Amino acid sequence: MAKRKETAKVLSQDRLSEGIYSLWLEAGEIAAQARAGQFVSVYTKDASRLLPRPISICETDREKGALRLVYRVAGAGTREFSSYRKGDTTEVLGPLGNGFPEIAAGKRALAVGGGIGIPPMLQLIKELKCDKAAVLGYRDQLFLKEEFERYAPVYLATEDGSAGTKGNVLDAVRAEGLEADVILACGPAPMLKALKAYAAERGIECWLSLEERMACGVGACLACVCRSAEVDGHSHVHNKRICKDGPVFRAEEVVL
Amino acid sequence: MKNTSVTIAGVELKNPVMTASGTFGSGEEYSEFVDLSRLGAVVTKGVANVPWPGNPTPRIAEVYGGMLNAIGLQNPGIDVFVSRDIPFLKQYDTKIVVNVCGRTAEDYVEVVERLSGEPVDLLEINISCPNVKEGGIAFGQDPKAVEAITKAVKAKAKQPIIMKLSPNVADITVMAKAAEAGGADALSLINTLTGMKIDIHKRTFALANKTGGLSGPAVKPVAVRMVYQTARAVKLPIIGMGGILTADDAIEFLLAGATAVAVGTANFHDPYATVRIAEGIGRYMDRYGIEDIRELIGAVR
Numbered sequence: 001m002a003k004r005k006e007t008a009k010v011l012s013q014d015r016l017s018e019g020i021y022s023l024w025l026e027a028g029e030i031a032a033q034a035r036a037g038q039f040v041s042v043y044t045k046d047a048s049r050l051l052p053r054p055i056s057i058c059e060t061d062r063e064k065g066a067l068r069l070v071y072r073v074a075g076a077g078t079r080e081f082s083s084y085r086k087g088d089t090t091e092v093l094g095p096l097g098n099g100f101p102e103i104a105a106g107k108r109a110l111a112v113g114g115g116i117g118i119p120p121m122l123q124l125i126k127e128l129k130c131d132k133a134a135v136l137g138y139r140d141q142l143f144l145k146e147e148f149e150r151y152a153p154v155y156l157a158t159e160d161g162s163a164g165t166k167g168n169v170l171d172a173v174r175a176e177g178l179e180a181d182v183i184l185a186c187g188p189a190p191m192l193k194a195l196k197a198y199a200a201e202r203g204i205e206c207w208l209s210l211e212e213r214m215a216c217g218v219g220a221c222l223a224c225v226c227r228s229a230e231v232d233g234h235s236h237v238h239n240k241r242i243c244k245d246g247p248v249f250r251a252e253e254v255v256l
Numbered sequence: 257m258k259n260t261s262v263t264i265a266g267v268e269l270k271n272p273v274m275t276a277s278g279t280f281g282s283g284e285e286y287s288e289f290v291d292l293s294r295l296g297a298v299v300t301k302g303v304a305n306v307p308w309p310g311n312p313t314p315r316i317a318e319v320y321g322g323m324l325n326a327i328g329l330q331n332p333g334i335d336v337f338v339s340r341d342i343p344f345l346k347q348y349d350t351k352i353v354v355n356v357c358g359r360t361a362e363d364y365v366e367v368v369e370r371l372s373g374e375p376v377d378l379l380e381i382n383i384s385c386p387n388v389k390e391g392g393i394a395f396g397q398d399p400k401a402v403e404a405i406t407k408a409v410k411a412k413a414k415q416p417i418i419m420k421l422s423p424n425v426a427d428i429t430v431m432a433k434a435a436e437a438g439g440a441d442a443l444s445l446i447n448t449l450t451g452m453k454i455d456i457h458k459r460t461f462a463l464a465n466k467t468g469g470l471s472g473p474a475v476k477p478v479a480v481r482m483v484y485q486t487a488r489a490v491k492l493p494i495i496g497m498g499g500i501l502t503a504d505d506a507i508e509f510l511l512a513g514a515t516a517v518a519v520g521t522a523n524f525h526d527p528y529a530t531v532r533i534a535e536g537i538g539r540y541m542d543r544y545g546i547e548d549i550r551e552l553i554g555a556v557r
Contacts, residue, residue: 003288005527043525047501048321050472050525093527213314215323215524218288220281222301222330223316236332237309244285 003218004029005093010084011066016143019073020116021082022058028065030094036124037186037209037248040067040094041217044077052093053077054214054243056186058119058144059126067092070119070144096217097247100184100207105130107205110180111152112169112195113137114187118144120209121186125151133178137169137187170194180204184248189256196251206251212242219244227255258541259548260534262296262515264493265416265441267377269296269351269516272549273506273534276497276520277302277355277380277420278327280530282341283348289527292348294534296516300341302357302382305366307333317453317462322472322499323521324451326465329357329385334370342374351377353418359388361408372414379415381405384422384447384469396422396447399434406438416441418495421486423475424450428482429489436490444495444518445486446479472521473499480512487513487554501525503536513554 008027016022030040034057041052059068073082084090103109107130113121114137125134125148134148137157148154156164157172165172169191172178185195186209199206212224225239229252232240240246240254260271274297280286283298292298310330317324331337337354345352354376358364368379383396383405395401402419409417419435421428423446432443448469453462479498487494496514499521500506506517522529541549 005289047473047525049318050321050323050521051316051318052524213316215316215325216279216285216527217524218285218527220285220301221279221316221325221524222310222327223313223325225310225313225315225330234332235309235330236307236336237330239309239330 002033003093003096005091006030007089008067008092010086010088010090012086013082013084016070017141020143021071021073023069023071023081023084025067025069025090025092026065027067027092030092031060031062031065031067034060034067034095035099036127037100037120038095038097039247040069040092041096042069042081043091043093044080045090046080049077051215052217053081054096054211054217056120056209057095057123059123072116093217097243098245100124100209100248103128103130103182103184107131107181108179110135110173110178110183112183112185112187114169114191115139117185117187117191117209121184122147124184135169135172135178137172137191138163168194170198173198183207185209193256196256199251207248208251208254209247210242210249210254211247214243217243229253229255258538258546259550260538260541262549262553264418264495264516265378267351267416271296271534271537272510272516273530273537274353274495274516274518275299275523275530276518277382279520279523282337282344284344286523286527290531292345292350294531295350296534297351297353297377298345298348299353299380299518300337300355301331302329302355303331303334303337303367304329304357305334305363307331307336312464314462314464317468319451319453319470320474322470322474323524324453324463324468324470325448326463326468328465331357334367338370338374342376346375353378353380355380355382355420357382357385359385361405364405364409365412368409368413372412376415378418378442379409379413380418380420380444381409382420382447384420394422394424396431397425399430402431402434403438406435406440410439418442418444420447421445422447423478423482429485432486432490432492436492440492442493442495443486443490444497446475446482446498449475449478471499473501475499476505480508483509483514484512500533501529503533503540506533506537507540507552510549510552511554511556515553
């Protein structure tokens with residue numbers, strides 16, 4: 001495994017819902033190595049915005065050497081990305097981070113995504129070879145739902161109750177009586193915290209993908225740490241690096 | 257054959273490009289992108305006598321043309337550093353500069369003594385840390401403290417010492433002279449400028465620490481000015497840094513009086529930045545027919 005910085009060609013750009021965009025990039029070396037749950041650093045063209053934006057990999061197409069990023073426009077950097085059109089190029093570094101673990105075929109897996117934590121769960125649901133279902137939590141507008149449905153049963157939660165269970169992903173899990181041997185999740189911190197507690201109560205294996213403000217994206221700057229239960233291997237304190245040791249952690253590994 | 261090597265306190269660097277402490281770890285993460293043997297020196301992230309956990313997150317925030325950081329000098333402490341990071345760096349044909357941080361003079365001296373028998377070329381002393389015995393004012397903000405800490409470290413150091421100056425002072429030449437008087441062998445400047453960013457939507461500070469150090473291209477003109485002033489005030493060699501993103505930026509620092517330069521925040525923008533800048537300096541020399549890089553040092557008066 002080697003990280004690469006590639007000049008990626010934009011294959012397509014689509015708006016999926018309010019502020020949510022889907023970008024397919026030709027980045028063969030990264031696509032060849034990437035696994036579900038990893039991310040890339042995307043650089044803006046304007047050096048007044050120095051730091052790369054860490055964006056999770058939503059899908060990879062190894063045959064085409066392509067990567068799909070589904071991201072939310074949150075500021076000037078991601079707004080620039082959303083202006084890219086077919087044929088444009090952008091600098092991308094990756095694949096970064098560890099990704100989700102392989103899950104044994106005999107287990108029942110629940111892939112849980114909330115908000116902009118939904119995209120990385122798509123590649124995961126594609127790769128999972130066990131009994132699987134997806135639980136997706138939205139504020140109101142849906143995106144990627146039909147694509148998840150190609151690979152697994154999908155359960156929805158919306159804050160306004162416009163689709164699926166009214167409430168959060170855990171409300172949907174309870175309402176639908178979903179059972180699992182392993183939970184894999186990405187989403188906002190309160191959601192991950194609730195899932196961790198839920199899994200611990202029931203003795204369910206649980207893996208969480210975390211996020212934090214990042215600078216280098218490769219484990220050098222120590223900006224994106226999370227509190228870890230055990231002493232970490234790098235600084236020998238209690239801080240794991242989300243970009244390098246994560247972003248996916250065993251729920252017990254991290255203090256949320 | 258042109259000469260790109262420079263000498264800092266008797267230590268010859270193959271080219272003037274070093275890494276800026278805190279942006280490059282101990283080189284391991286960036287060795288996936290650049291050949292560390294092509295750098296004049298690797299300057300490590302600050303190391304203390306014991307592990308430091310650092311600050312709460314968020315630790316960084318982007319600002320126009322730069323970034324703020326308040327990592328809080330998270331580091332594994334000198335024992336792990338000596339057993340893991342120095343052997344890693346010894347695999348490369350580059351000079352090793354260890355950045356040292358502490359909360360008291362005793363902390364610094366302990367680290368420096370632990371490094372006395374190690375294959376380290378230079379020590380860089382970060383005096384922007386709060387001095388816990390003096391109410392938390394940074395060592396580098398009081399000339400008496402600068403001279404005292406320089407003397408204390410110099411008395412025990414087996415390697416030449418570089419004092420890294422804080423720009424958060426009224427007159428950096430006063431601090432430079434204090435370091436010179438204390439026995440410093442070289443100076444590096446500038447450390448980051450203290451700044452703040454407020455998130456107007458959340459109505460809170462962007463950094464958990466409220467304030468953080470500003471770095472990146474936004475600080476470069478301040479850094480060039482301070483290098484120029486310091487070069488005229490003291491006889492010590494200077495390692496110039498602050499917002500170097502390109503070879504042109506690095507050359508500005510050399511012309512202002514720096515003997516070597518350090519590349520920091522640029523690594524986050526481009527993991528190949530250090531080698532790209534070293535190559536660019538060579539091209540600049542070719543373009544202007546410069547045989548010896550030393551011709552550039554302090555050439556603009």
